[in-house]
Amino acid sequence: MATRTRRPERRQEPLSREHIVGAAVELLDAVGEDGLTFRALAERLATGPGAIYWHVRGKTELLAAATDAVVAAAVTIEPAESAESADSPQDGIRAVALGLFDAIEEHPWLATQLATQLSRSPWGTVAPRIFESIGRQVCALGVPEESWFTATSALMHYILGAAGQNAANTASAGTARPDVDRAVVLDAVSAAWEGLDPDDYPFTRAVAKQVRGHDDREQFLAGIALILAGITAIHSLTT
Structure with a gap:
């Protein structure tokens, strides 16, 4: 007796570009850029590759759309409930900065894609979106x-450079020695700096102890504060 081959289940809701991009972000988080293929995406969406191509022309466009979707969520600032409780522009800049910092840390592929999008297509949606969110503040x-x-x-x-470097440090430490925690790595760096030649590296040796136990987010925000202080000081001097 002949048996029927069970067909894979098909999605019930209509396929949209938003659904495709959301699934692409999930795939990127799980398997990275190399694992993002239209075949794998079609399986995740329970559809055929042709249906995806109807909404997205290729992987380059898909990566750009995924990057833009994550950035859009990261830089969104919730409006204050009232004028009295309205956040200051400094608070707005810190919110955008931390949103991007956390997004780059949460999505290991994002830092590379941001660099790619900003260098190859600064006229696209990603660069203006980030620039607008900071510029308004x-x-x-x-x-x-x-x-x-x-x-x-x-x-x-500063935001993209510092956040990207932090993500790279985290990824490098995890890949090289996945069984070693961050405190051990920082202790090793600190000890190495303390052992440098005092004549060639007096400053680096002096700050070596500060490497131990420092908080990446606090250090990141301290950099934002320094830039804001400089902007404020220069503006005050020129008015």
Whole structure:
């Protein structure tokens, strides 16, 4: 007697670009950029690759859309409930900065994709979205219009650079020695710096102890505070 081959279950709800991008983000988080294929995505969405191509033309566009979706969520600032409780522009900048910092740490593929998107297609959606979210707060600080681009660029470069480096450090430590925790790694770095030649590296030796036990988020926010203090000081001097 002939037997019927069981067909894979098909999705019940209509397929949309939003569903595709959301599934792509999940795949990227799970298996990385190399594992993101239209075949794997089709299996996750219980559909055929052709249906996905109807909404997304290829992997490059899919990666850009996934990056933009994560960035959009990261830089969204919830409005204050009232004017009295409205956040300051400084708070807004810190919120955007931490949103991106956490997103880059949560999604290991994001730092590389941000660098790719910003260098290859700065006219796309990702760069303007980040620039806009920071720039609006810079305007609200009272920075003169002729300094908007410079101030916003300084903040954006610091945020993406520091967050990306932090994510790279985390990934490198986990790959090289997955059984060793962060405190052990920092102790090793601190000890290595303390052992440097005192004539060639007097400053590095002096701060070596500060490496131990430092908090990455606090250090990141301290950098934001330094830049904001500089922007405020320069603006005060020029008005």
